[in-house]
Amino acid sequence: MSNTNQKKVLFSITKKNDQMHDSHEVENSLLVTKQGQLQNAFNRWADENRNPLSSCSMRIVTDSFDYLHDDQVLPIQPEQLFFMDYTSKEDLANANVLDIGLGSGALSIFCLLNGAASCIGLDINPRAKLFAGYNAMINNIDKDFLMIDGDPFDIFRSVANKKFEFICSNPPFEPTPPDVNYYINSAAGIYGLDFVDKILANVDRHLVDDGVLQMVTMAPGNATKPFKLYEIIENLNSG
Numbered sequence: 454m455s456n457t458n459q460k461k462v463l464f465s466i467t468k469k470n471d472q473m474h475d476s477h478e479v480e481n482s483l484l485v486t487k488q489g490q491l492q493n494a495f496n497r498w499a500d501e502n503r504n505p506l507s508s509c510s511m512r513i514v515t516d517s518f519d520y521l522h523d524d525q526v527l528p529i530q531p532e533q534l535f536f537m538d539y540t541s542k543e544d545l546a547n548a549n550v551l552d553i554g555l556g557s558g559a560l561s562i563f564c565l566l567n568g569a570a571s572c573i574g575l576d577i578n579p580r581a582k583l584f585a586g587y588n589a590m591i592n593n594i595d596k597d598f599l600m601i602d603g604d605p606f607d608i609f610r611s612v613a614n615k616k617f618e619f620i621c622s623n624p625p626f627e628p629t630p631p632d633v634n635y636y637i638n639s640a641a642g643i644y645g646l647d648f649v650d651k652i653l654a655n656v657d658r659h660l661v662d663d664g665v666l667q668m669v670t671m672a673p674g675n676a677t678k679p680f681k682l683y684e685i686i687e688n689l690n691s692g
């Protein structure tokens with residue numbers, strides 16, 4: 454496995470209970486420079502806080518921001534926090550979840566900690582499964598959490614005959630010209646919408662009746678709306 458022995462970041466994500474609605478923030482993050490230092494950092498942090506991190510909702514290890522290889526496992530960004538703030542517990546209750554683009558497992562683990570019954574995470578980056586597996590362990594996940602290889606061309610191929618109550622994704626969404634090498638976690642075609650388009654075109658076949666798709670993404674637009682995303686949805690609705 455290439456590029457595993459590199460700097461990592463341990464994020465502590467905390468839910469703020471004093472808000473009217475859910476609000477999560479990255480309360481702390483620790484840079485871990487060498488393989489093997491992770492557990493020490495984890496313990497040291499717990500000691501310093503005189504609190505075994507029990508007050509935080511989740512701990513997530515990712516690559517560090519300056520890990521500049523195309524197989525970077527995405528660090529925690531505002532989009533994962535948006536997802537946590539805007540995902541309803543009712544939608545997750547006893548749901549079998551599909552997470553398209555597992556990465557560090559942040560979304561999957563959030564779902565499993567908040568009422569989901571099970572989760573399948575798909576990714577084409579083999580390093581994602583290593584991180585998500587580790588993160589499942591440090592978050593004491595004891596539910597079915599299956600991490601399987603995705604398919605670069607046919608996103609749903611690995612779950613061809615399966616349906617889910619809840620499908621989530623923080624998809625690759627950065628505009629990326631053809632023939633440009635970019636992070637697997639972000640490259641998404643000229644408008645940054647290739648991946649979103651494929652999810653929207655096929656998701657109905659994998660949702661049960663009343664199932665929910667919860668996606669957090671960015672899309673080009675103007676002051677009024679992300680019109681390119683609207684175009685995709687209107688085309689699919691008319692098709």
Ligand SMILES: C[S@@+](CC[C@H](N)C(=O)[O-])C[C@H]1O[C@@H](n2cnc3c(N)ncnc32)[C@H](O)[C@@H]1O
Nearest residue numbers: 554555556575576577578603604605623625638
């Ligand atoms: C923006 S990242 C989000 C990762 C994680 N869900 C998070 O929120 O931190 C998108 C993820 O999609 C993965 N990905 C890219 N193409 C894929 C495909 N065809 N099937 C499954 N996952 C894919 C990338 O490797 C990356 O981990």
